Amino acid sequence: MSERPDAPDRDTLLAMFEIQSRIKLCDERFRSMLTSGQIQLIYYSPRGQECISAGWGVHLRPDDYVVTIYRGLHDHLAKGVPLRELWAEFLGRATGTCKGKGGPMHITHPESGLMVTTGIVGSGIPIANGFGLAAQLNGTDQVTVVNFGDGASNIGAFHEGLNMAGVWKLPVVFVCQNNLYGEHTPMAMSTPVEYISERAASYGMPGVTVNGNDPVATWKVMGEAVARARAGEGPTLVEARTYRFHGHLMGDAMEYMDKDERKAAMEADPVPAFRAWLLDNGHATEEQLAELEETITAAIDDAVEFAMNSPYPDADELYTDVYADLTVSK
Amino acid sequence: MSQTDTDHPVLTLAMAVNQALDVAMGLDEKVFLLGEDIAEPSGGVYKVTKGLSTKYGTHRVRKTAISETAIIGAAVGAAIAGHRPVAEIMMFDFIATCLDQVTNHAGKIRYMSGGQTPVPLVIRTSAGAGRGFGAQHSELLEAWCVHTPGIKVVVPSTPADAKGLLLTAIFDDDPVLFIEQMMMYWDAKRYGGPVPPGDVRIPFGVADIKREGSDVTLVSYGRQVHDCLATAEKLAADGISCEVVDLRTLVPCDEATVLASVSKTKRAVVVHEAVTRCGFGAELSSRIHEELFGELAAPVQRVGGANTPIPYATNLESDFLPQVADIEAAVRRITG
Ligand SMILES: Cc1ncc(C[n+]2csc(CCOP(=O)(O)OP(=O)(O)O)c2C)c(N)n1
Ligand SMILES: [Mg+2]
Numbered sequence: 049m050s051e052r053p054d055a056p057d058r059d060t061l062l063a064m065f066e067i068q069s070r071i072k073l074c075d076e077r078f079r080s081m082l083t084s085g086q087i088q089l090i091y092y093s094p095r096g097q098e099c100i101s102a103g104w105g106v107h108l109r110p111d112d113y114v115v116t117i118y119r120g121l122h123d124h125l126a127k128g129v130p131l132r133e134l135w136a137e138f139l140g141r142a143t144g145t146c147k148g149k150g151g152p153m154h155i156t157h158p159e160s161g162l163m164v165t166t167g168i169v170g171s172g173i174p175i176a177n178g179f180g181l182a183a184q185l186n187g188t189d190q191v192t193v194v195n196f197g198d199g200a201s202n203i204g205a206f207h208e209g210l211n212m213a214g215v216w217k218l219p220v221v222f223v224c225q226n227n228l229y230g231e232h233t234p235m236a237m238s239t240p241v242e243y244i245s246e247r248a249a250s251y252g253m254p255g256v257t258v259n260g261n262d263p264v265a266t267w268k269v270m271g272e273a274v275a276r277a278r279a280g281e282g283p284t285l286v287e288a289r290t291y292r293f294h295g296h297l298m299g300d301a302m303e304y305m306d307k308d309e310r311k312a313a314m315e316a317d318p319v320p321a322f323r324a325w326l327l328d329n330g331h332a333t334e335e336q337l338a339e340l341e342e343t344i345t346a347a348i349d350d351a352v353e354f355a356m357n358s359p360y361p362d363a364d365e366l367y368t369d370v371y372a373d374l375t376v377s378k
Numbered sequence: 379m380s381q382t383d384t385d386h387p388v389l390t391l392a393m394a395v396n397q398a399l400d401v402a403m404g405l406d407e408k409v410f411l412l413g414e415d416i417a418e419p420s421g422g423v424y425k426v427t428k429g430l431s432t433k434y435g436t437h438r439v440r441k442t443a444i445s446e447t448a449i450i451g452a453a454v455g456a457a458i459a460g461h462r463p464v465a466e467i468m469m470f471d472f473i474a475t476c477l478d479q480v481t482n483h484a485g486k487i488r489y490m491s492g493g494q495t496p497v498p499l500v501i502r503t504s505a506g507a508g509r510g511f512g513a514q515h516s517e518l519l520e521a522w523c524v525h526t527p528g529i530k531v532v533v534p535s536t537p538a539d540a541k542g543l544l545l546t547a548i549f550d551d552d553p554v555l556f557i558e559q560m561m562m563y564w565d566a567k568r569y570g571g572p573v574p575p576g577d578v579r580i581p582f583g584v585a586d587i588k589r590e591g592s593d594v595t596l597v598s599y600g601r602q603v604h605d606c607l608a609t610a611e612k613l614a615a616d617g618i619s620c621e622v623v624d625l626r627t628l629v630p631c632d633e634a635t636v637l638a639s640v641s642k643t644k645r646a647v648v649v650h651e652a653v654t655r656c657g658f659g660a661e662l663s664s665r666i667h668e669e670l671f672g673e674l675a676a677p678v679q680r681v682g683g684a685n686t687p688i689p690y691a692t693n694l695e696s697d698f699l700p701q702v703a704d705i706e707a708a709v710r711r712i713t714g
Contacts, residue, residue, distance in 0.1 A: 113459070115455075144492075145492070145494075146490060146491050146492035146494065147492035147493075148492075149489060149490060149491075149492045150490040150491055150492060154490040154491070156487075156490065156491035156492075156494055156495055157494075158494055158495060163455075163458060163459075163495065164455075164458070164483075164487065164495075166482075166483070168478055168482050168483075171451070171478055171479065171482065171483060173451070174447055174448045174450070174451020174452060174454075174455075174479065175451045175452075175454045175455040175458075175479075175483060176455060177448065177451060177452045177455060178451060178452040178453060178454055178455015178456035178457070178458070178459065178463075179455040179456070179458070179459050180455075181452055181455070181456050181461075182455065182456045182459030182460065182461050183459075185410065185437065185438075185456075185461065192455075204447060205447050205448075205451065205478070208443075208445040208446075208447045208448035208451075209447075209448055209451060211443055211445060211448065212442065212443060212445060212448040212452060215443060368493065369488055369489045369491075369492055369493035370488070370489055370527050370528055371488075371528065371530070371552050372488075372496060372550070372551035372552050373551070373552075374530075374552075374583075374629075374630050376527065
């Protein structure tokens with residue numbers, strides 16, 4: 049694989065690889081611990097979609113906002129949610145990002161700018177507009193990136209959200225992570241257009257489809273969309289095409305997926321491919337990348353240990369945080 | 379009590395709401411409004427937001443597309459980001475199109491985030507039958523939101539309460555559903571009342587005894603408080619003394635005042651416009667029975683809307699609504 053004239057500088061390439069590896073290694077740990085029965089939770093693997101989050105991740109500042117969905121581990125990590133608190137929240141512990149009360153589908157970590165994770169398909173889109181509107185009203189140049197799936201582009205919230213963003217020229221990047229399936233339904237059975245990016249035309253914003261498994265191309269498209277939003281030029285719909293390696297959720301038998309299609313996608317795994325490309329083109333040495341991976345593995349070991357040894361929330365926590373100032377009981 | 383206030387100008391409910399919005403926007407730059415048709419020249423379909431876009435600019439009085447999910451979603455995000463949005467849902471029935479944003483998001487986000495991200499927004503909506511709008515523009519659906527932990531619910535009965543409670547709602551750190559019964563908007567004769575100027579707030583969770591009495595407690599909120607007062611007036615002539623408790627806020631609910639009143643009178647009738655079945659009155663009645671069963675002289679009576687969609691024909695619409703005659707009959711059933 050040859051050098052790319054459109055590639056970013058080495059630091060950016062390595063930053064993207066770092067994010068991708070963090071996601072991949074974290075996901076592998078979750079799946080192995082689930083399979084071995086060490087932990088139990090509903091788990092939506094983001095494996096295969098790493099390049100997309102890394103692609104916007106390196107363009108964002110800590111004060112930019114991100115909104116994502118139940119399949120959100122990759123987005124949480126790309127926005128810098130710390131591993132310990134993230135693992136603890138996934139395991140429902142008091143030390144988690146949300147004191148164990150949100151869980152994996154509702155990760156929130158405002159210090160990292162990870163503002164909302166929703167379990168309702170499409171619903172993060174209108175909320176992202178609110179973050180964009182806040183930035184616009186405050187006169188800051190903060191950008192909001194909202195992630196969702198191909199399936200979400202069929203629900204009303206998507207259309208209402210893009211319409212409002214188009215009318216108000218909100219600084220929001222709409223990232224459709226098109227993994228070709230919505231739960232058990234292939235895209236062609238639910239979506240009458242070939243490219244979800246075509247839908248942008250109705251809402252007065254640019255729509256771009258990019259190969260979401262190509263880190264350089266994704267980085268470039270995300271960079272343009274983020275820059276446009278930051279400059280006050282309005283929203284963009286980015287459709288990043290990818291593949292969902294492990295079905296809808298852990299335990300999915302995947303009868304509705306084509307075996308060969310999945311095999312081919314997994315053989316073209318974008319993370320090792322990017323790794324090989326970095327080495328082939330002299331952007332990094334084997335030792336360097338191996339060290340990076342070891343560091344991440346050690347950080348995951350630490351986070352797992354932290355989470356596993358953390359207490360469950362106190363019983364009183366059932367009743368707190370419902371309202372600012374009202375006492376609640378059974 | 380507003381009835382005794384003669385020092386302040388008499389306003390309609392719409393004018394009082396307008397004044398509260400004006401005061402709040404003047405006090406805090408983070409307050410902004412969004413909704414359909416709320417800007418000038420119309421200032422809202424009921425003219426409740428009249429003049430505000432001229433005074434504060436269309437960036438703070440934001441006219442939107444007909445897009446309830448986008449309106450509430452944007453309010454949720456902006457509220458988390460530190461603003462105090464006041465979103466308008468033109469009519470309560472339309473909330474069905476955006477209930478996901480209201481319940482799953484506005485209502486749950488504080489909790490799901492472990493308290494990290496409060497959602498200080500207000501959803502104002504106009505509601506109620508009596509104007510010939512038919513089944514889809516007339517409902518009172520407060521029970522939907524009372525049933526969702528995380529949302530506060532306010533239903534004012536007078537202009538002064540509307541202003542004071544709306545100011546509290548806007549500066550409250552939780553999502554608040556604020557219900558304005560449109561029959562009261564511009565009817566100064568029946569529903570007008572004196573309103574103190576400036577930033578006068580009424581705390582949530584404090585019921586107002588709108589009339590004192592000793593034989594039976596009428597518990598209500600919103601426009602039906604006026605029907606309860608009319609019933610009380612009528613029954614007084616027959617020697618039946620009614621106490622009228624106006625809840626003003628359903629979440630939080632001032633149960634202490636209700637229970638104190640009923641333990642004095644030993645009898646209660648709960649009254650609201652929403653359909654009776656699983657209405658807020660069912661909850662109230664149940665709470666009164668749970669706390670005062672042994673003391674009651676008679677079972678708590680419920681008076682609400684018929685368990686039907688709201689019909690168009692004037693006679694049927696009027697039959698749907700709880701009327702003074704229904705409240706009177708309920709009182710007579712238990713005072714015998
Ligand atoms: C409004 C709503 N309807 C249905 C569901 C159940 N559900 C959860 S994920 C999902 C598929 C969504 O597919 P897509 O948007 O492509 O995202 P992906 O899971 O592929 O990342 C469905 C139907 C839901 N959570 N919310
Ligand atoms: Mg999908």
